[in-house]
Amino acid sequence: MHYDVIVIGGGHAGCEAARASAALGAKTALATHSFDTVGVMSCNPAIGGLGKGHLVREIDALDGLMARVADRSGIQFRMLNRKKGPAVRGPRTQSDRKLYREAMQAEIRAVEGLSILEGEVIDLSQDSSGAINGIKLADGTHVSCGAVVLTTGTFLRGLIHIGDKRFPAGRMGEKASTLLAYRLTKLNVPLGRLKTGTPPRLDGRTIDWKILDLQSADEELVPFSSMTDEIRVPQIDCGITRTTQKTHDLIRENLNRSAMYSGNISGTGPRYCPSVEDKIVKFGDRDGHQIFLEPEGLDDHTVYPNGISTSLPEDVQWAMMKTIPGLENAQILQPGYAIEYDHVDPKALDQSLNLVGTLGLYLAGQINGTTGYEEAGAQGLVAGINAAHFVGQKAPVHFSRTSSYIGVMIDDLTSRGVSEPYRMFTSRAEYRLSLRVDNADMRLSPLAVEIGLASSERAAHFEDVKTRLDDARVALKSKTLTPQEAGKHDIALNMDGVRRSGYDLLSYATIELPDLLRVWPELEQFDGDTLDRLAIEAHYAVYMDRQKADIESVRRDENLLIPAGIEFNTIAGLSNELRNKLNDRQPKSIAEAQRIEGMTPAGIALIIAQIRKQQKSAA
């Protein structure tokens, strides 16, 4: 048996990697413990959010799966930051776990050129040069391949803690891949240890919903995928409750029994997703902490109480429920737990997510120290594309931080590494105003079409959307009027006699689409979506012009790659401090070196000179 690319792991990274690789024409296999677990949402059953929603839209623009699957399983669509500017809005939905899993499994089955390998992968094999050439399954089978995408999540030496109980595991009830971890150790991969947690799952039939505040879905449901016409899944409400003083007292009394605080856990947890113990210790002065009670499915009575992730012993978890309004009689179906796991230091990866020094090995998802389905899926796409390109001897595909959140994430990971599970926020993107959810397709679909990642339907759809946008833009720019004429239509402008186009007018905070339609009724020939998108584009146009030069120079620097093995120590003129920082950070591009504190233009020129010198003497 031989495959071009084998993807190990059927989670969110694995699914995207497998689809991307197969779509690019590589003969691909998805290796998983069990096909039933493909597309499982192991934590909070929700997709999107601020920053994360951007990633989902970008995955969609590259014809990935997550957006479509979320659209077919979402049971509470909400656009976050609806009242703020379009650049920082984030689509989010809760998903029905079962619908999500089923939709993802259906997508995977439908991918042409993708096979499923059920079984535990216990090892990777390498040829004499060290390049990956196959995998070994627990039953002894060897399957050869040209590249592997490893997406094993928290399966690497996973250790679950519930109070003082602990046991090795991946997710609850699944095995940890200790043998594979051993292989990574042999590859001399730098590993780190992280921690994350999850709340107890409750039986929704035992919750007193009547006394709780409810949160509903938006009235207008905005899908993730530009291919989705409308959301057909029924929408549900979430309950909202709070911890009480009694909860806090109980937690304080039992703090020494929490795995987190008894010293049993060495991994670092995320600051933005603290356990309820952490919340009480660090923010104990608050009179209560909010809990969202999120039903896990339409016909599933399991409820995910978002906000009380914990590693307290089971008996304390039961006692804690009694102190929370609405949960006094709630039954715990599965206790909350903390999980520690190994991750690979992503600084050991290059921008294509290839493990530097091991040809053919790509890593994506939680194994790289990230958290979240969206972060995992986006990395899976990048790794899948690059694994297929590697096997097909095509140039790697890099994502720039100037054009996508995917690029921001890959760059953050590979240049800075992680000190806690990495999650996307819009504040991480310095070009946030141009990296919007509304233009994800314009930013990334041309690439998907160009390299053959997009299906023919997607390519045609994108062409259609783009043509409509272009036509409407031309029309808006060609229609002009003077301030006097504008005044006749109740649009107040500076009386400076300057003719302004419809496009210009849209950039004013005070002028909106309906105003323009009053002036030029013929604009109604364009559909609302197209005009809305143009309004957003025009709104930010002034800022885009300003950032353009910056973005160009960053892109230029990103394309100047620093080859592995560059001798920073031999560069005359660099201060010792800079040499040490360079040796420590091992920047992979000039853009990355540029961001090192204390780096100067002259220093950068010296590094470029050194690269050219080494290339010359090598040639």
Place this chain on the structure above:
Amino acid sequence: MDTIVALSSGSLPSGVAIIRISGPKAATVISALGARITQPRQTSLQIFRDNDGSVIDEGLVLWFPAPHSFTGEDVVELQTHGSRAVVAGILDVLLSIDGVRHAEAGEFARRAFANGKIDLTEAEGLADLIDAETTAQRKVAQYLASGGLKDLYNDWQDQLLNARAMIEADIDFADEDDVPGSVADQVWNDMAKLYHSISAHLEGYDRSERIRDGFKISLIGKPNVGKSSLLNALAGSDRAIVSSEAGTTRDIVEVRLDIAGYLVLLSDTAGIREQAGSVEAEGIRRSIASAQEADLILFLSDEDEWHHDFINANSKVLNIRSKADLSSNIKPDEDTIFVSVNDAASVTSLLEKLSAIISIELDQSRIGSAIKSRYIDHLSQCLKDLNKSIESVDALELRAEHLRSAAYSLGRITGQFDTEDVLGRIFSSFCIGK
């Protein structure tokens, strides 16, 4: 892309100074000097004026449109007289323009390199530049620490970090219970205060100080000790070029000299004595006032008496024993300089002494001045962005963008903080994670 400007010839004073301007605005910014570009690659003689219209210097303008220039960008070179005052004056005018800033060390070369304008061997020459830069950075650090500015700027930086954390929390964690919806509002009051602090600080800066305004020397002494003769001797010497003009007050004669490439204002004052009529007393009052303002006092005496207790104790005083050729009983004294206007060698030796003092005094201030000039750039830029973020009625994400820029400019002085710092501040201020 900013337009960058810097003195690109060697250290001053020199016969000719070359000021290089590179970037998209190169061709237009020189209109602020009252100059303009002419034919590419041909010299034209033009007059450079200050913002108030006064003449700074006359010199050559050379225009190299992109890509045929040193950096590959639009470049204008100004060739002026190599005096520090002229160069400081021209840089002042250029740097006051939006989008123009001082080039960082090696930045011309870096741009040239990026545009394929210089090759490997040339780039290696940059090593020298970096040595110079390391020295400069050390001096910057000392300067920052000495003036208490470090704490001040770090405090501002911290206020900006805090503001950004509040705004970013409102954007990225809008759905969190612990982040109240109005958290961003409280920020703008703080930022308005910060704006006023920075602008007051900037007003206090005298950009190029004594280099621009001149190093002030006062001749003080009793009547008839030879002050005027010494002034004439110094002014007439071929080592000091008299470039101007009679005095500004009827009692004080001021001449402008060029000593060691520095502008020096030498004032001859009315002689000071105890019993004087009212008119003369007024003259004496002015003499003393002039002495108080001077960077250096030449105290003349034709006898060995050095009573200058009327002079500010902080002033630097040089004792000059005048009419040295007329005295027979001169006592050798290390602190006293003997001068006779009839002895050219003694005048030259005084000039050498003055050159040394001025260089030491002004060199310190020159470092300060160069650093300050850069600070002013960054602080002004910070102020502009801060103002935009405060004044703007736009959406929060646009105001946040201005704050980001403001923090970036200040960070060029104090060192940058990045997203991790902002997130760190958010997570320590709010309980995030529902």
